[in-house]
Amino acid sequence: MGRALTIWEQARLQGHSRRDFLKFCAWLTAAAGMESSAIAQVVQALETKPRLPVVWFHFQECTCCSESFIRSSHPIVSDIILDKLSLDYTQTLQAAAGVQAEKALHDTMAKHFGEYLMLVEGSIPTAADGVYCTIAGRTALDIVKEAAAGAKAIVAWGSCASNGCIQAASPNPTGATPVHRIITDKPIIKVPGCPPIGEVMAGTIVHLLAFGTIPELDRVGRPKAFYSRRVHDTCYRRPNYDAGLFVESWDDENAKKGYCLYKMGCRGPTTYNACAVTKWNNGVSFPIQSGHGCIGCSEENFWDNGPFYQRLTNLPGFPIEATADRVGLAVGAATAVGLGAHAVLTFVRKRDVKGGHESAEPKPQE
Amino acid sequence: MATTTAFERAYIWERPVRLYHWVTVASLLVLAATGLVIGRPPAFLTAGDASASQWFGTVRFLHFAAGYVFLFAFVIRVYWMFAGNEYARWHNFYPLTPTRFRRWLGGVLQVIKVDVLQIQKKPVQVRGHNAMASAIYGMVFLVTVFQIVMGFALYAPMSDAWFPRLFAWVVPMMGGDANVRIWHHLATWFFIVFAAIHVYLSVFHDVVEAEGEISSMVSGSKYFHQDAGGRRGVK
Ligand code: HEM
Ligand code: HEM
Ligand code: SF4
Ligand code: SF4
Numbered sequence: 208m209g210r211a212l213t214i215w216e217q218a219r220l221q222g223h224s225r226r227d228f229l230k231f232c233a234w235l236t237a238a239a240g241m242e243s244s245a246i247a248q249v250v251q252a253l254e255t256k257p258r259l260p261v262v263w264f265h266f267q268e269c270t271c272c273s274e275s276f277i278r279s280s281h282p283i284v285s286d287i288i289l290d291k292l293s294l295d296y297t298q299t300l301q302a303a304a305g306v307q308a309e310k311a312l313h314d315t316m317a318k319h320f321g322e323y324l325m326l327v328e329g330s331i332p333t334a335a336d337g338v339y340c341t342i343a344g345r346t347a348l349d350i351v352k353e354a355a356a357g358a359k360a361i362v363a364w365g366s367c368a369s370n371g372c373i374q375a376a377s378p379n380p381t382g383a384t385p386v387h388r389i390i391t392d393k394p395i396i397k398v399p400g401c402p403p404i405g406e407v408m409a410g411t412i413v414h415l416l417a418f419g420t421i422p423e424l425d426r427v428g429r430p431k432a433f434y435s436r437r438v439h440d441t442c443y444r445r446p447n448y449d450a451g452l453f454v455e456s457w458d459d460e461n462a463k464k465g466y467c468l469y470k471m472g473c474r475g476p477t478t479y480n481a482c483a484v485t486k487w488n489n490g491v492s493f494p495i496q497s498g499h500g501c502i503g504c505s506e507e508n509f510w511d512n513g514p515f516y517q518r519l520t521n522l523p524g525f526p527i528e529a530t531a532d533r534v535g536l537a538v539g540a541a542t543a544v545g546l547g548a549h550a551v552l553t554f555v556r557k558r559d560v561k562g563g564h565e566s567a568e569p570k571p572q573e
Numbered sequence: 574m575a576t577t578t579a580f581e582r583a584y585i586w587e588r589p590v591r592l593y594h595w596v597t598v599a600s601l602l603v604l605a606a607t608g609l610v611i612g613r614p615p616a617f618l619t620a621g622d623a624s625a626s627q628w629f630g631t632v633r634f635l636h637f638a639a640g641y642v643f644l645f646a647f648v649i650r651v652y653w654m655f656a657g658n659e660y661a662r663w664h665n666f667y668p669l670t671p672t673r674f675r676r677w678l679g680g681v682l683q684v685i686k687v688d689v690l691q692i693q694k695k696p697v698q699v700r701g702h703n704a705m706a707s708a709i710y711g712m713v714f715l716v717t718v719f720q721i722v723m724g725f726a727l728y729a730p731m732s733d734a735w736f737p738r739l740f741a742w743v744v745p746m747m748g749g750d751a752n753v754r755i756w757h758h759l760a761t762w763f764f765i766v767f768a769a770i771h772v773y774l775s776v777f778h779d780v781v782e783a784e785g786e787i788s789s790m791v792s793g794s795k796y797f798h799q800d801a802g803g804r805r806g807v808k
Contacts, residue, residue: 427745437730437750451629455616470614477750506749519612519758520751531755532613535762542766546773549689553777556691 211257214416228253235417238410240432252417259416260315260323262354263297266340266347267374267383268329271402272365273299278488279405295323298342309343316357324415325358327351327386330367330374334382348389355390360421362396362411363387366504369397369429376510387428394421397428399480401504406485407433429479438501439475441483444468462498472516473500480505579799585660585700586793593650594790600643601764607636608761637732640724647717660701666711680704688777700795706774709767716763723747723757 212220218228232249236242241249265273277300294300295315296308303311315323329347332339337346355361363386366372374383387395398411411430414422422430439445447453448467455461455470469476475483478501482493494501500516503509512520519530586594610632654663664670668677684705686693702710725736726743727750747753779786789795 426742440730446623449630449633450621450623450626451614451617451632452621452623452626453614453616460620470616474751477754503751506751508748508751512751520755522755522759531758531762534759535765538762538766539769542769546770550773550777552691553781 214253235413238406239414260295260319263326265298266329268367272328275402275405276408279409320357326362327368328364330371330383332381333384339381360394366399366401369399370507373510399505404485433481434479438478438483468500471500472518474503475501478503478506580796582794584794589653590661593646596646600639603639607632644721665707677704720760723753726753
């Protein structure tokens with residue numbers, strides 16, 4: 208066959224019916240955050256556009272992004288997008304290994320130079336010339352630079368590739384670095400989260416595959432459809448927040464009643480993600496619904512913004528654990544001591560200068 | 574020993590300066606109180622149904638409303654830094670030319686000797702702010718800008734109004750909302766500490782120099798002794 212198959216052709220080969228396919232398109236449209244009027248466009252795109260070649264790299268990561276992705280709820284996602292269709296290279300899921308795998312990668316990169324989609328899971332270590340992560344004898348740093356040169360666009364999967372995540376947490380011994388700090392001349396779509404929600408990943412990739420265009424991104428480079436609101440803005444416990452009904456400790460009555468977890472350190476008010484809307488594990492639940500605060504996993508530096516169960520985070524750069532309030536109180540106390548000392552000194556001095564003009568009872572006259 | 578003292582009444586603080594001052598004091602009290610409550614809400618409602626109460630929402634509303642007041646008072650003051658009298662102008666707070674800077678430095682040394690260490694008896698008599706105070710107010714104005722920017726940046730994702738949205742770019746620049754909140758919180762403590770020292774010093778100067786310091790921020794006028802102490806150091 209001369210040309211690459213379209214997704215529809217591939218789905219048919221896999222034994223999916225037209226009905227399945229249309230349902231899949233409708234699901235995708237919703238997942239990609241588009242209006243239902245866009246379904247026709249999606250159908251047409253999947254019927255006519257040959258699939259994009261995709262290479263998926265795994266660097267400093269725990270594979271939770273891949274795990275999340277293969278659990279995204281629609282069967283066609285795993286069947287079509289992941290297994291059979293699009294992935295030309297992915298260390299975790301491909302059958303090939305060793306020399307064969309590397310050959311597949313290099314074939315794709317050479318044949319589709321400038322066209323393939325590059326997915327990156329994991330951060331890239333830069334300390335000691337990048338030796339902390341090597342694949343097939345080459346450093347992640349080398350691989351990323353080489354692969355990015357021919358990529359049409361890059362997707363940074365998860366917090367590791369988007370902002371460094373735990374590898375980049377202080378003191379960051381390996382110099383772990385997110386993709387956008389290394390590659391600056393390609394469009395990069397960040398899909399942060401530890402892991403990102405499977406449906407969000409699918410929605411993003413589907414947009415790219417179906418339309419060949421970059422979804423609308425926010426200032427930070429995240430798809431607006433999923434990251435434009437804070438968890439807090441869509442949280443079902445929000446009425447309790449506004450009412451001032453808070454869980455005060457994990458085992459109290461309020462926790463049972465499902466009050467707001469703000470005082471237990473919930474990061475919902477500072478975290479941009481779709482958890483409260485899309486939820487997890489096919490919409491079963493999400494952390495807050497299960498009684499645990501958000502830990503801000505899709506935000507930069509979230510590991511260093513701890514402790515997770517405390518609302519005000521520790522101040523970075525302070526040797527002992529200090530929060531803004533403790534610093535404030537300390538400075539306030541020092542001020543009080545200083546002012547007190549000054550007042551005493553003034554009192555003493557004033558007695559010395561008795562007879563000076565200060566002691567004269569001033570009688571204003573105009 | 575002087576039994577009667579002649580005073581000169583001098584109009585120093587014009588209306589916009591005084592207006593700014595007291596509106597700022599009022600809004601800052603509200604902002605600091607509501608802000609600290611937002612940061613660490615007390616547990617005074619521990620049971621009930623969310624539909625029956627809105628107190629935390631109300632506290633937040635007061636904070637945002639006071640935030641706007643704080644902003645507009647400051648806008649007036651900035652305008653008056655260019656339109657006001659010599660005591661109100663910007664160069665009092667930011668002595669940026671070499672001559673002004675040298676004069677300012679001399680003033681600071683004098684304040685340190687007279688008011689802080691109290692090793693020199695001569696009162697520093699200046700009509701507007703003394704050099705040290707000017708520098709501190711210059712800093713207060715900068716922190717004011719900072720706090721307003723941080724506040725509206727935090728407010729941006731909560732509001733559909735165009736004005737807060739103008740500050741949305743600040744959040745990514747600061748590395749996320751969590752960092753903005755910490756900075757906003759730290760700057761709050763700056764204001765609290767400043768206010769404590771500032772009120773103490775106002776009382777101190779009023780008592781020691783007897784020039785009607787505190788009431789000057791109300792009436793606009795200070796009273797300068799015409800004998801002992803004279804008009805030394807008047808700038
Ligand atoms: C000097 C003036 C101000 C002070 C002392 C102040 C103080 C505070 C404090 C202590 C907090 C709690 C921070 C935390 O622990 O998370 C806070 C939150 C906040 N402030 Fe301010 N603030 C000031 C001005 C402003 C202004 C001008 C705005 C703009 C509208 C603003 C908007 C906010 C917002 C949006 C929050 C977060 C509230 C929430 O999450 O519901 N603040 N402020
Ligand atoms: C939140 C509390 C306060 C803040 C942020 C504040 C801020 C300021 C600022 C920025 C100035 C410089 C005025 C200008 O040139 O625009 C000033 C001057 C002054 N404030 Fe306050 N103020 C506060 C509370 C008070 C209080 C409670 C008093 C009264 C006891 C007071 C008395 C004065 C006086 C007398 C001056 C003139 C000082 C001078 O001659 O250099 N302030 N204040
Ligand atoms: S539980 Fe968290 S996200 Fe939900 S309303 Fe409370 S603070 Fe916001
Ligand atoms: S609720 Fe917060 S911590 Fe949990 S998955 Fe969502 S963004 Fe991450």
